[in-house]
Amino acid sequence: MSDTIQSTESAAGPEGAEGAEMQTPYGVLRPHRYDGIMEYDNPPPGWLTGLFFASIIFSLVYIPYYLAGYIYSFDTPAVNLTKELEAEAAKAKAEAKAHPERSGPTDADLRALVSDSGRVEQGKTLFAAKCAPCHGPQAQGLIGPNLTDNAWLHGGKPTEIRHTIVEGVPAKGMIPWGSQLKSDEIDALVAFVLSVRGSNPPNPKAPEGEVVDDAP
């Protein structure tokens, strides 16, 4: 490799590439040459060398200080940064929980699924397996409320229905399905629930909650 460079260099420079070190009034000129450029063999300035060693010494003090906060739990820049990131993450999570419509599918996305008979069918199968024991085979209500009327305890908008299914109402016996079903399965369930709205099944459970005039 260096052979190649040297031969190119000697071809390039009229003075010849390689020679002995050369003493000049500005210092010792080193024997090599690249693209016609030569360099002096001067030491770096004292202030730069000083800064170099000072930064090593500083790092020996600062790195343990930076990390010690984690071990002895006092506030150091690293610990503050971690706390800040955790606070941000918690804020984002609370925000997402308070506004489910801002993450995941929108009302319009979910309503659109109702006209996709494949997705509604997928929801129907899942509903029969997972939800019918509490909501009745026609979603007419049993232990859980009637899902075919327009009265809702937790909101009747598609995103609100989705939110109830994902988070559940554990205190009232409605399981949070978010951890058990895939996101697209939950979408299919919402599509099914929207598709049976107003279906007037036999033996309906009396309406519970607030009447929402929000036809899909």
Ligand code: HEC
């Ligand atoms: C163990 C019984 C049970 C199962 C299983 C169950 N639910 Fe529920 N569900 C409930 C109860 C009880 C409520 C009412 C909660 C309340 O009173 O706040 C409810 C509420 C709901 C609501 C909100 C109704 C409203 O008026 O706002 C929806 C939507 C719903 N369930 C959908 C489903 C779906 C979809 C499934 C299947 C994945 C399912 N549930 C499975 C018991 C259940």
